[in-house]
Each structure stands twice: as C-alpha cells, then as structure tokens.
Amino acid sequence: MSNILIIDDERAIRKTLSEILGYEGFKVDEAADGEEGWKLFNEKNYDVVLCDIKMPKIDGLEFLTRAAEKSPDVPVIMISGHGTIETAVDAVKKGAYDYVAKPPDLNRLLITIRNALDKNNLSKETRVLKRKVNRVQEMIGVSEPIMRIKDTIEKVAPTDARILVTGENGVGKELVAKWIHEKSNRAEGPLVEVNCAAIPSELIESELFGHEKGSFTSAIKQRIGKFEQANGGTLFLDEIGDMSLSAQAKVLRALQEGKITRVGADKEIPVDVRVIAATNKDLLKETEAKTFRLDLYHRLSVILIHVPSLNDRRDDIPLLINKFLEDIAEDYGQAKKSIDIKAMELLQQHNWTGNIRELRNVVERLVILSGKTITMEDIKSYVLPA
Numbered sequence: 001m002s003n004i005l006i007i008d009d010e011r012a013i014r015k016t017l018s019e020i021l022g023y024e025g026f027k028v029d030e031a032a033d034g035e036e037g038w039k040l041f042n043e044k045n046y047d048v049v050l051c052d053i054k055m056p057k058i059d060g061l062e063f064l065t066r067a068a069e070k071s072p073d074v075p076v077i078m079i080s081g082h083g084t085i086e087t088a089v090d091a092v093k094k095g096a097y098d099y100v101a102k103p104p105d106l107n108r109l110l111i112t113i114r115n116a117l118d119k120n121n122l123s124k125e126t127r128v129l130k131r132k133v134n135r136v137q138e139m140i141g142v143s144e145p146i147m148r149i150k151d152t153i154e155k156v157a158p159t160d161a162r163i164l165v166t167g168e169n170g171v172g173k174e175l176v177a178k179w180i181h182e183k184s185n186r187a188e189g190p191l192v193e194v195n196c197a198a199i200p201s202e203l204i205e206s207e208l209f210g211h212e213k214g215s216f217t218s219a220i221k222q223r224i225g226k227f228e229q230a231n232g233g234t235l236f237l238d239e240i241g242d243m244s245l246s247a248q249a250k251v252l253r254a255l256q257e258g259k260i261t262r263v264g265a266d267k268e269i270p271v272d273v274r275v276i277a278a279t280n281k282d283l284l285k286e287t288e289a290k291t292f293r294l295d296l297y298h299r300l301s302v303i304l305i306h307v308p309s310l311n312d313r314r315d316d317i318p319l320l321i322n323k324f325l326e327d328i329a330e331d332y333g334q335a336k337k338s339i340d341i342k343a344m345e346l347l348q349q350h351n352w353t354g355n356i357r358e359l360r361n362v363v364e365r366l367v368i369l370s371g372k373t374i375t376m377e378d379i380k381s382y383v384l385p386a
C-alpha cells in the first residue's frame with residue numbers, strides 16, 4: 001500500500017483529499033503546515049507528497065527544496081491556490097513532480113498521483129539494477145592466501161598507498177584492484193583501467209596523459225588521458241611490466257609531482273589519482289635487466305599483494321566451482337547443475353594453467369555439454385586432454 005503525505009493549512013482541503021485518497025486505498029497522513037509536514041517526512045517513508053504552496057512557517061517551496069535534498073526520489077506534487085500558479089510552475093522547474101490547482105480536479109489528481117507512483121517505482125528499480133550492475137564481484141575463497149589478501153585489502157584500501165598486485169594471468173589481480181577501490185575513500189570517484197600490454201608503445205603516452213590536437217599525425221582531436229579521467233579516483237595500470245621506458249619516465253614524474261602534461265602541450269595539469277599497478281612479470285628481475293625503472297618500481301610498490309595461482313590454493317576450487325555453477329545457471333535461466341564428488345576431486349587436482357579464468361570456462365563448457373549432474377566421465381571427455 002502506498003503512503004501519501006498531505007501538507008495543507010486549509011483543513012477542508014486536507015480532509016477532502018484525505019478521505020478520497022483513503023477511499024482509493026492509499027494510506028494517508030496529514031500535516032497542517034510545512035513544519036509539521038517536514039517532521040513527518042523525516043519520521044516515515046512516503047511514496048508521494050501533496051504539498052500546498054502558501055503556508056505559514058515552512059512554505060511549499062522550502063519544503064520541496066528540503067525534500068529534494070533528503071529524498072530526491074520521492075515525488076512532490078504542489079497544490080496551488082489562487083494566485084500561486086506562477087510559483088507552482090517555478091516549483092516544477094525546481095524539481096516538483098507536477099502541480100494541481102485548487103480546488104483540485106479529483107480525476108486529474110488521481111492520475112497525477114498514479115503517474116508519480118510509477119515514476120517513483122521506476123527510479124527505485126533503476127537504482128537497484130544499477131547497484132547490481134556496479135556491484136563488484138565477490139572474492140571467493142577461504143584458503144589462507146585469500147584470507148590474507150582480504151585482510152590486506154581492508155587495511156590498505158582507506159589509505160592512499162600505492163599498491164603493486166602480482167600474480168599469473170587470470171588469478172584475480174584485477175578483482176583485487178576493484179575491491180581496493182570499492183573499499184577506499186575514492187569509491188565514489190572513477191576507477192579507470194589501462195591495459196598497458198594492449199596499447200602500442202607509441203600510443204601509450206597519449207593514452208595515459210592525453211594529447212592536444214595536431215601533436216602527432218593521428219591526433220585529430222584533443223584527447224583527455226586516463227590520468228585525468230581518473231582524477232579523484234583510482235587508476236589501475238594492468239600489465240605495467242609491458243610499459244615502454246619512456247612512458248615509465250612520464251608515469252614516474254606524474255607520481256612524484258602529482259601533475260601531468262598532455263602530449264604536445266606545455267601546461268601542467270594537477271591530478272589527484274591513486275595508482276594500483278599489476279603485473280604477471282617479476283618486476284625486480286626486469287629492473288636488473290634494465291627494462292623496468294627501479295625508481296618507478298619503488299614508487300609503485302609501497303604495498304605488495306601477491307595473488308597465488310589456483311594450483312597453490314586448491315582449497316578454493318570447490319567453492320569457485322559452486323559459485324560458477326550458480327552464476328552460469330542464472331545467466332542461462334536454467335536450474336543449477338550439480339557435480340558429483342569424484343568429478344569435483346578431478347577438477348581440484350587438475351593442473352590449471354589459465355587459473356580462475358580457465359576454471360570458469362571449463363565449468364561453463366561442462367554445464368553446456370553435461371547432463372543434470374556433472375560426472376567423472378564428463379571431465380574425462382570435456383576437460384582432460386585426449
């Protein structure tokens with residue numbers, strides 16, 4: 001049942017509206033002025049508010065401003081008396097859902113309320129969906145190394161310390177970076193990712209720092225780089241071991257000075273960015289081979305997080321398999337398939353070369369090709385080499 005709050009200093013109007021809306025099945029509260037209305041609005045959750053414009057103490061516009069700040073999703077419908085139509089129009093510009101003139105035409109009022117409720121429901125649904133889409137994937141695992149990583153994330157996330165995440169491909173380095181951002185004070189800011197290995201070395205500087213129009217042949221437009229995009233948030237530099245030495249020098253400068261310069265520009269631009277880097281290489285070895293700058297290594301590696309490969313945390317494999325069986329069933333809109341113990345054991349002992357990414361692919365393949373229960377025979381046919 002929807003809750004409606006009526007705020008009007010004219011008792012007769014309040015009573016009429018309240019009776020009709022009550023008859024229509026709404027739950028109605030009444031307030032005789034803006035102050036009382038504001039008090040109720042803070043005590044309860046309303047789906048729609050009907051609010052007179054001219055009232056003693058807190059007037060309709062003031063109420064609207066406060067309500068929009070506190071609960072922007074709750075639609076407020078203004079009731080406008082003689083001489084306040086202009087104010088009502090003004091209120092709509094300021095965010096009121098709509099207005100009705102006094103004395104209210106009841107049919108029109110009911111339609112307006114129904115539309116407002118629909119809008120309210122839609123914005124709620126959108127918010128839930130957005131949260132679902134944005135929600136960072138859970139980090140599954142109870143093995144000792146995963147527990148330690150979770151603990152480190154809790155400790156370091158709220159600081160601005162730079163973090164270097166190491167580990168083989170597909171172990172979950174990116175997921176670690178996402179959780180650090182999510183649990184940091186920058187969570188409301190952007191998380192910008194750059195895969196340094198995927199960008200040709202001649203373009204990486206423009207990708208990271210942006211460029212001015214005409215600064216090189218293909219620079220036909222001005223472009224904002226990833227450092228600027230990540231301002232106020234986190235920049236995740238994946239595969240940093242593949243970055244060219246000249247880009248490394250620029251990144252080092254950006255980290256030392258907190259400023260960047262776009263390619264082809266003179267002006268320095270201050271940036272407030274926390275950097276998390278990841279690599280599957282042994283960066284210290286790379287520094288010995290002079291392919292990675294030692295000074296940059298030290299700047300990046302205040303905190304080191306090593307994510308071990310799946311073969312080194314086999315305890316997590318059954319949990320991950322179960323989670324993937326659930327996720328895949330949901331994606332396909334099917335019932336979750338089960339897996340028998342022997343099949344589970346085979347997968348737990350398997351030599352995983354692509355880590356969690358490979359495990360997820362294998363589970364998806366098994367879900368597609370096997371019957372209701374995944375058996376040892378399925379593993380032999382679809383997973384193990386012939």
Ligand SMILES: Nc1ncnc2c1ncn2[C@@H]1O[C@H](COP(=O)(O)OP(=O)(O)OP(=O)(O)O)[C@@H](O)[C@H]1O
Nearest residue numbers: 137138139140168169170171172173174175356357
């Ligand atoms: N602990 C975990 N629980 C659940 N899913 C995970 C976990 N770790 C990783 N994944 C999932 O496995 C996949 C690979 O993880 P991710 O991309 O973070 O790995 P990566 O180490 O960054 O890989 P690459 O080195 O190739 O960039 C992703 O889909 C990720 O969500």
